[in-house]
Amino acid sequence: MWPNLEGKVRSVTWFWLFWASVITCGILYLINVLVSEARPNNPWGLSYGIAATLLMMGSAVYTVRRRAQRIASKYRLGSTQNWLQFHVYGGSLSLLLVLMHIGFRLPSGTLTWWLFILTVWVILSGMAGVFLQKWIPKILASGLSLEVIYERIPELIEEIKQKATQLVEDCEAPVRGLYSEQIAPVLERPELKLIYYVDITGGMRSRLKEFEFLRGVLDSEEREKLDRLQALYQTKLELDAHYTLQKTMRCWLYAHVPPSLVLLVLVVWHVLAVWYY
Amino acid sequence: MPRKEGKGIFGSVRLPISKSYIHLRPQNQLIRIGFIGALLVTMIIGLNFFLQEASILSNGPLSSNHAVVESDCAACHNHAFEDGLLTENDNPTFTSILSAFSFDSVRDENCAICHEKFGDPVGVYTFAAHYIYRSKDLTRGNESEDEIPCFSCHPEHLGRRARITEVSDARCVGCHPFGSFNEQHKEFAFAAEGLPDSASLKFTHIYHVKQVMAWNEFVDIERACLDCHNAGPDGKNFEPLNFDRHCGTCHLTEAEKTPALQVWNSREPNAPGVFTLEDFRSRGELGDEWAFGTSTGEFSRIEDKIVKSRIYHEDPWILANLKRLRRTMGMELGLSGLLRASVDVPDPHDDKILHEEAIETLRSFITELRSHPESMVIDELTQLNRLLQKVEAGIRDPYTSVDKTKFLEGSGQAETRLSEEEVQEFEKVVALLTEPCQICHIVQNGFVARVQKDQRALIRAEFNHRAHILQRRCLDCHTGIPFSDYIPRKGQLTSERLNAELTKKGLEGSWLAEVSGVSEETVSNVLGGTIDLSEQLEQRFMEVLDSWPGETLEDNSSIQNLPIIAQCQTCHQVEVSSNRCVTCHLFHPNKLNRANLLLYVDQQSEGEAQ
Numbered sequence: 001m002w003p004n005l006e007g008k009v010r011s012v013t014w015f016w017l018f019w020a021s022v023i024t025c026g027i028l029y030l031i032n033v034l035v036s037e038a039r040p041n042n043p044w045g046l047s048y049g050i051a052a053t054l055l056m057m058g059s060a061v062y063t064v065r066r067r068a069q070r071i072a073s074k075y076r077l078g079s080t081q082n083w084l085q086f087h088v089y090g091g092s093l094s095l096l097l098v099l100m101h102i103g104f105r106l107p108s109g110t111l112t113w114w115l116f117i118l119t120v121w122v123i124l125s126g127m128a129g130v131f132l133q134k135w136i137p138k139i140l141a142s143g144l145s146l147e148v149i150y151e152r153i154p155e156l157i158e159e160i161k162q163k164a165t166q167l168v169e170d171c172e173a174p175v176r177g178l179y180s181e182q183i184a185p186v187l188e189r190p191e192l193k194l195i196y197y198v199d200i201t202g203g204m205r206s207r208l209k210e211f212e213f214l215r216g217v218l219d220s221e222e223r224e225k226l227d228r229l230q231a232l233y234q235t236k237l238e239l240d241a242h243y244t245l246q247k248t249m250r251c252w253l254y255a256h257v258p259p260s261l262v263l264l265v266l267v268v269w270h271v272l273a274v275w276y277y
Numbered sequence: 278m279p280r281k282e283g284k285g286i287f288g289s290v291r292l293p294i295s296k297s298y299i300h301l302r303p304q305n306q307l308i309r310i311g312f313i314g315a316l317l318v319t320m321i322i323g324l325n326f327f328l329q330e331a332s333i334l335s336n337g338p339l340s341s342n343h344a345v346v347e348s349d350c351a352a353c354h355n356h357a358f359e360d361g362l363l364t365e366n367d368n369p370t371f372t373s374i375l376s377a378f379s380f381d382s383v384r385d386e387n388c389a390i391c392h393e394k395f396g397d398p399v400g401v402y403t404f405a406a407h408y409i410y411r412s413k414d415l416t417r418g419n420e421s422e423d424e425i426p427c428f429s430c431h432p433e434h435l436g437r438r439a440r441i442t443e444v445s446d447a448r449c450v451g452c453h454p455f456g457s458f459n460e461q462h463k464e465f466a467f468a469a470e471g472l473p474d475s476a477s478l479k480f481t482h483i484y485h486v487k488q489v490m491a492w493n494e495f496v497d498i499e500r501a502c503l504d505c506h507n508a509g510p511d512g513k514n515f516e517p518l519n520f521d522r523h524c525g526t527c528h529l530t531e532a533e534k535t536p537a538l539q540v541w542n543s544r545e546p547n548a549p550g551v552f553t554l555e556d557f558r559s560r561g562e563l564g565d566e567w568a569f570g571t572s573t574g575e576f577s578r579i580e581d582k583i584v585k586s587r588i589y590h591e592d593p594w595i596l597a598n599l600k601r602l603r604r605t606m607g608m609e610l611g612l613s614g615l616l617r618a619s620v621d622v623p624d625p626h627d628d629k630i631l632h633e634e635a636i637e638t639l640r641s642f643i644t645e646l647r648s649h650p651e652s653m654v655i656d657e658l659t660q661l662n663r664l665l666q667k668v669e670a671g672i673r674d675p676y677t678s679v680d681k682t683k684f685l686e687g688s689g690q691a692e693t694r695l696s697e698e699e700v701q702e703f704e705k706v707v708a709l710l711t712e713p714c715q716i717c718h719i720v721q722n723g724f725v726a727r728v729q730k731d732q733r734a735l736i737r738a739e740f741n742h743r744a745h746i747l748q749r750r751c752l753d754c755h756t757g758i759p760f761s762d763y764i765p766r767k768g769q770l771t772s773e774r775l776n777a778e779l780t781k782k783g784l785e786g787s788w789l790a791e792v793s794g795v796s797e798e799t800v801s802n803v804l805g806g807t808i809d810l811s812e813q814l815e816q817r818f819m820e821v822l823d824s825w826p827g828e829t830l831e832d833n834s835s836i837q838n839l840p841i842i843a844q845c846q847t848c849h850q851v852e853v854s855s856n857r858c859v860t861c862h863l864f865h866p867n868k869l870n871r872a873n874l875l876l877y878v879d880q881q882s883e884g885e886a887q
Contacts, residue, residue, distance in 0.1 A: 037447045039432065040336075063308075108337025108436040111322070146288050149299055156292050163290065228290075235290045253307055261311030262318055269322055273334040277354055 011085050018089040022096060029100050038103030045101050052097035053267055055090045060264055062087035063257070088130055095123040115270055118263040125256040132252055136245045143200030144238045150246040153190050153239050160239075161187040164232045171225050174214055182210060183233050190243040197245075202237050336434035340441045343433060353383045353433075388427045401865050402427070411736045411866050413627070415678045423452050430864070449858040458856040459846045465735060465839070473835035475623035477726040479717055480834040483763045488527065490764070498760050499751045506732070512743025517730040520590040529588050529713065535595070536709045537582040547605065547695070549706040551598045553583060563642045567593035588713045591617060596725075598710055603723035606695060606703045611686035615639065619724035620684045628681040629672050630727075635684075636665055636672075734839055738861040748848065757838035759831055763822070770815045772806045778822055779804075781829060793821045 009015045032044045039045045065072055065083045072078070098119050107116045141147070148156060164187055168179040195202050211230045215223055285294055325333040330348050339347045346352040393400040398418075400406060405418035430448045431441040446457070455462045466472060489501040505523045507516045520528075541550035552560075554576055557568035571594065575587040585594060596617060603609035613620050615635035622630055643658050643665075671677050695703065704723075711720045719726040745754070752760055763778070779789060786804050790797040795817060802808040803818075810818070849856040 035447075037445055041432065108439075109335050109434060110333045112336055114318075149295075151299055151302065152295060159292055160290065231290050235288060235292070253304065254310070257304075257307040258311035258314050261308070262314040265315035265318055269319070269334065273331075273336075277334075277336075277350070 011081075014085040014089050018093065021089075021093050025093070025096055025100060032100075038100070040101050040103070045103070048097045048101040052094045052101055053271065055094035055097065056264065056267060059087045059091040059094065060260065088126065091123055091126050095119060111266065111270060111273065115263070115266050118259055118266060122256060122260045122263050125252070125259070129252045129256055132249055136249055139200050140242060140245055144241055146235060146238045146242070148239060148242050150242065150250070153243045153246075157187065157190055157236060157239055160232050160236050164229060167225060167229055167232070171229075172218070172222055174217065175222060175226055175229065178210055178214060179229065183229065186233070187236055191240045192244050192247065193240060194244075196241045197248075200241055200245075202241055204234065204237060207237070208234075338437050339433050340435065340439040341437050342441060344437065353387050355384060355387065383426070383428045383433075385427050401868055406867060407864055421452075425451075444859055444864065446858045449862075449864075453858075455858075458858070458860075459850040462842060462846075464842050467734070467837045467839060468841040472837065474837045475729060476834050477621075477623060477719055477728050478834050479715075479719065481829075481832050482758050482836075482838065483760060483832045486760060487764055492526075498764055502751045502755075508742055511741075513739070513741045515732045515742070518732065519730075524717070525590070528717065529590055531587065533588045533713050534584055534586040535588065536712055537579065537584050538709055539706060540578070540581050540583050542581070547699075549602070549605075549699075549703040550581075551583060551706065551710060552601060553578070554594065557594075557597060563645055564638065565597065566641075566645050567597070595710055595714065599707065599723060599725070602703055602707055602710070606700060606723060608723045612683045613685075613724075616684065617725075618727040619721065620681065620727075622681075622727055623729035624733075628679050631681050631684050632668070632672050632679055636669060639665060734837070737866075739863060740861070754840040754844050755838045756840070756844070757836050763832070768815070770810060770819060772803050772810065775810075775818060776804055781831070789818070789821060793817050 005012050005015060028044075029038070032038055036042060036044055040049060062083045065077060066080060068077075069080075072080075077083075098116070102112075102116070107113050161184075164179065164183065168176050171179070193202060208230060211226060211233075214226060218226060286292060287294055322333050325331060330350065338344070343353075389400075389402065393402045397403070398405055399409060399415070404421065404424045408417045408419065408421075409415060410417075430444045433439075433441065435441070450456055463469065485505075486498060486501040489495065489504050490498065493500070493504065495501050495504075505518065508514075509516050518524075539550040541552050541556065542548060554568055554571055554573055557565045575585055577584050577586060585592075588595070600609065600614060604614070612631075612635055615638040616631060617634060617638075620631060622628055639661070643661060646654060646658055649655070672679065707720065707723055708715075711718070711725065714720065714725055718728070775789075779785065786800045787797060789795070790800040793800070795814065799808070799814070803810055803814065846856075848854045849860065
């Protein structure tokens with residue numbers, strides 16, 4: 001009856017716990033609208049708001065937990081994996097609770113608009129992050145022959161450039177021409193290319209057509225050098241793929257973490273404002 | 278030892294592995310940007326809080342109703358320390374200190390500053406006014422534990438266009454266990470309890486509708502309804518019925534006169550009889566001034582009998598004689614002598630009518646006495662006038678309760694000094710005297726029963742006839758009296774219908790033949806269905822049926838010709854029309870009785886003035 005989710009989700013327990021919570025929230029909200037009104041300031045609405053705040057705060061603690069491995073181990077604060085699952089599922093659930101809190105209506109105040117927009121932004125960017133974290137490593141591992149650490153990419157490209165420069169010094173004019181006109185500019189620096197999002201090879205086949213053409217007119221010794229140059233060129237393109245996609249994984253955090261911090265501060269302001277007025 | 282092939286390199290182009298451990302770039306920058314953003318936001322909010330009246334923190338703009346006080350939070354929100362939550366005598370706790378520097382919830386008193394005059398326990402916006410709800414029964418105004426503050430139903434900060442007076446049903450069903458209108462609203466009391474109409478009139482709608490239709494040559498029955506039921510200016514309810522406008526065309530015409538009545542004999546003062554005009558003129562009692570403005574030509578005397586040949590509505594001669602007979606019979610006690618009609622009020626909570634009528638009578642007495650030259654009388658009248666003004670002011674207040682026992686003391690239960698036989702003789706005279714009145718009115722205990730003129734019904738709902746007439750005709754909803762069955766339109770009269778009409782009235786074909794002037798044989802054939810109704814016969818029979826004035830079980834004045842709730846529910850359901858509580862009901866039902874224009878006077882200055 002239940003779908004087999006092993007291997008499809010990181011934790012089946014957290015997955016079902018999340019959906020059970022969503023259904024519970026749905027039932028609660030249904031009872032709410034049947035017996036009362038969906039308003040932020042009645043006991044129902046306040047309960048949703050408090051639950052959403054607690055989930056947001058709990059999700060934010062994940063960042064601290066990641067940076068406090070020793071303390072977490074010492075005090076047995078749970079595995080990072082579990083904290084991550086809570087961060088992902090708890091954060092998602094908080095969006096539902098926020099929507100229940102405002103009765104699925106748009107807010108009307110300035111602060112509440114900021115809160116609403118930031119909540120949606122943070123949760124959506126978080127979901128995008130989960131998707132990227134699952135998708136990018138998979139296509140990098142399946143489509144490329146090389147695995148590299150992002151921080152080493154500039155250094156490795158420099159290495160490839162040196163090797164290629166040395167190689168073409170002994171080559172004949174056609175190969176040197178190809179190198180100086182088409183390959184050398186590519187080897188200058190890591191390049192970000194959108195093509196890698198849709199084709200992990202970056203259109204490799206079409207780029208190697210020049211090599212195929214030259215191979216037909218060269219002797220066997222030059223052909224061997226050309227093959228080595230082609231290997232260096234292909235490796236550079238793979239490094240570019242790594243550079244593009246790994247950078248995406250890093251930049252995504254800028255869309256998620258700073259807004260999350262601003263959101264938390266706004267939540268505090270919102271709580272203070274509710275208490276004050 | 279030779280270096281192992283491939284050691285320290287990776288990939289097809291033999292790239293070197295890192296010479297040292299790679300430390301990933303710390304993500305402090307992310308946190309830093311976040312903190313800068315949070316700090317910036319805090320600064321903006323802080324500056325706004327101190328310099329711009331915290332417009333950012335506000336949950337939203339106030340509705341346009343309250344926009345004028347938007348920049349003044351304290352107009353609605355009290356600071357807790359102003360409410361005495363933290364006083365010098367308290368042992369401050371963390372919560373109390375926190376509370377002291379916060380705003381308190383919006384209190385009803387703050388709403389009342391603008392919305393209701395202070396100190397009125399049954400003011401428009403009070404729960405007491407809601408409990409009483411047009412019943413005028415002040416005993417219902419008891420405080421309840423379920424009372425909620427104004428803001429619970431009228432939440433603010435939902436934007437300029439928010440309609441804060443549109444309250445959802447959820448607010449009502451908290452106290453009223455009705456639920457949705459189409460499923461759980463209870464039946465109207467008149468239908469559930471089978472309450473009759475308390476109009477106190479003898480009235481047959483069908484007969485009158487037929488007459489009005491014939492008189493005005495109306496084709497539609499509804500036109501005849503609206504001939505008497507004239508909508509008020511707001512189109513909601515109807516104007517009070519008026520004899521001159523609605524009845525006078527046909528009733529109490531010049532031909533109307535009393536039966537011959539025994540004239541009172543001064544030699545037998547306790548014998549039943551009526552005063553002549555001269556008797557009234559000569560006795561010179563208060564309230565007899567009308568006698569000097571009445572023509573003796575309206576009376577014809579034959580020995581000891583008298584006939585009044587012109588009868589007016591509320592005829593003063595009849596009413597004065599009625600009053601005198603009541604007095605002689607010992608039926609008029611207390612203040613009931615100041616009334617024109619009976620003490621019984623159709624709506625038991627309309628007792629003020631009695632006081633108003635009594636005051637009107639007293640005023641007419643004062644007017645009569647003004648011609649007296651004695652200064653003592655004039656002084657007395659001035660004082661009496663002031664007293665009446667005071668009483669009137671009290672009566673005008675909708676929530677002042679009035680006591681009608683003064684009108685009822687012993688009324689109808691008098692220990693009469695007359696014997697039972699003598700009382701019966703008097704009652705016979707009363708019956709003869711009021712014979713012209715009794716065509717429409719009920720006379721009991723020597724009083725003409727009081728009539729409810731305002732036609733008010735279902736007073737707890739806000740019904741708008743004008744809004745409904747666009748959707749439904751009168752007879753679509755007012756089905757209590759079967760007009761269509763009794764008023765067949767041209768071409769609709771069939772032998773079956775004619776049979777049904779006669780059966781309803783308990784009559785036979787011979788009666789129809791006699792009154793219509795049609796042969797019995799023809800009537801029998803029509804009723805038996807052996808011959809068709811010709812246009813001429815139909816016209817003749819319709820005239821006969823139209824002239825039938827008798828009361829029937831299906832048409833009499835006690836029938837509440839109002840729709841039952843099921844009729845309302847056919848339209849008032851979500852798919853067709855609004856079915857919310859506030860569609861028909863108001864929480865604050867008596868807004869017309871709201872505070873006067875002295876609202877601007879605050880309690881403090883009022884106190885100082887006093």
